[in-house]
Amino acid sequence: MTNKKSKIFFVLLIVFISISLAITYYKYVVLNDFETITDEVLFNESLEE
């Protein structure tokens, strides 16, 4: 951008977002570490709908 401080700010912002996304990807896609919310009754109702 127009000055050095501004550049550093945006680089840091992009880095933080990327790290957060990378951790999320690793957790969900690589480790498959997430809850599955199941309820047989609700599911059957959903299927009937």
Added chain:
Amino acid sequence: METSIQTFVNLCQWDASRMLIFSDNVFGALIYYSHFLALIISVLVGVFVLSKDRKNIVNQVLFFIMMTFSLWVLFDLILWANEKPALIMFFWSAILIIEPLIYALCLYFIDVYIEKKDISVGKKITIFSLLLPVIVLLPTQYALVGFDLTNCFREPVEGLLATYYVYFIEIVYSFWILFYVIKKYVKATLEMKKQITLITVGVVLFLISFVSGNLIGSLTENWTLAQIGLFGMPILSGFLAYLIVKYKAFNTKLLGAQVLVVGLGLLVLVIAFIRNIENVKLVVAFTLLCVWLLGRVLIRSVQQEVKQREQLEILSEQLLIANDKLKDLDKLKTEFLSLASHQLRSPLTAIKGYASMVLDGDFGEINKEAKDAIDRVFQSAQNLTKIVEDFLSVSKIESGGMKYEMAPFSIAEITNDMVKDLSITAEKRGLKMSFTCDDNKGYMVNGDKEKLRQVILNFIDNSIKYTKEGQIDVSVKRESNKILFRVKDTGMGMTKEIKDSLFQKFARGDGARMNTTGSGLGLYLAKEIVVAHKGTVFIESEGLNKGSTFGFELDAIK
């Protein structure tokens, strides 16, 4: 968990996606149409605007908005098509950060567009710090609690962050934009008010349609109707195109017209992505609306262009007439100068002749006071003769009547004669004068001896006039096939501004204060004569009161 999920995949009959975005899970008829339209237009507008001026902050921010939005569109399409819960969890999370980021960038964009400059780092931190909780808590259950397998909707269960905080900061950003714009609008000029209104309408429409997709979808469960939200993107593009053409915003000028034409083409092309023929009417209506809007902008810009061209033609004709008049006036001036100078020369010759005779004692002895007075008359008449000669030469040059009698002669020889003649004048003013040249080298040039003598006289005479004390060094050098004449003095020197204008007609610089008898034509004439000999003139000076060097360069005869 894997078995359980696979069971649900089979029971729900989810289709396996190809290349992440293609599958039969995309049941809405307009989903591909709306997504591809928004994706292509946002990438094109972003790249186009940035390519026009990479260093402009407004262009840069708009580029980031377009790229972030295109990522959102792509991820949204993946969510529509994909059947893998892990990937859905990830892309849903990514969208949770991208959505508020677009709002923050829109606020940033409005600010830099109105201010025409970047905002402070402090303000940036204030704007983007609202995103920090989303960035930090994104991989946790505050964002997504888990994947919902109580139905076949292929959706995660959102946590507190996604359900409340993301919407909360989006509302904050929206109000922030509104308050900021109202504050700036009140103080703005009439022209700026129009620009603020248009850019705000564009951005607000974009954000409303962006959020309305989610709202319509959530409230009505009709996700096909929710696609209407994505059409906000072409609306924003239309406004930007209008701004580009109307106000030449983003330094893109009328090249915006090309984008409009490409946009029209794309509108037609993406019709190919409609999956259901029943929706053709809706799409055609939308395309027609866009064609009407873009066409109106194009026609207006062409009308404006034609009007400007007509005005330019009228102005051009008026300029031609004025130019002819000026040429006639200039010719009259030259003729007048020539006539007046001729008329002045004869009486001046008589004054000089009689004054000289009186000084020589032809009319008998006169006392010292009378002699001094006659000497002043003689000197003044001599100065006036030189000025008249200069005027005559200028009028000859300008009327194209200056004739040059070319013949080979030695520059060193006439310089030596000139230095000898002018040394007496220099000594009278308390100045030392020297002449340097290497006798063994030839200094022959092909030129008009009398005219070049006048040039040398002008240069040396100038140095004597404008040097109070010190020395004047005259030199002639041979450098390969060039003859270099120089007069270096310890006089008043000059600033760079004066140096650049000194060879112009009637330019006198600071010397006018020191010597009031000059006409400001000597150096102009010198330059014209040297240029007519295919040579160049030059001035060197390190500044005021630091002396100066005048000279010229001519081709030597081998």
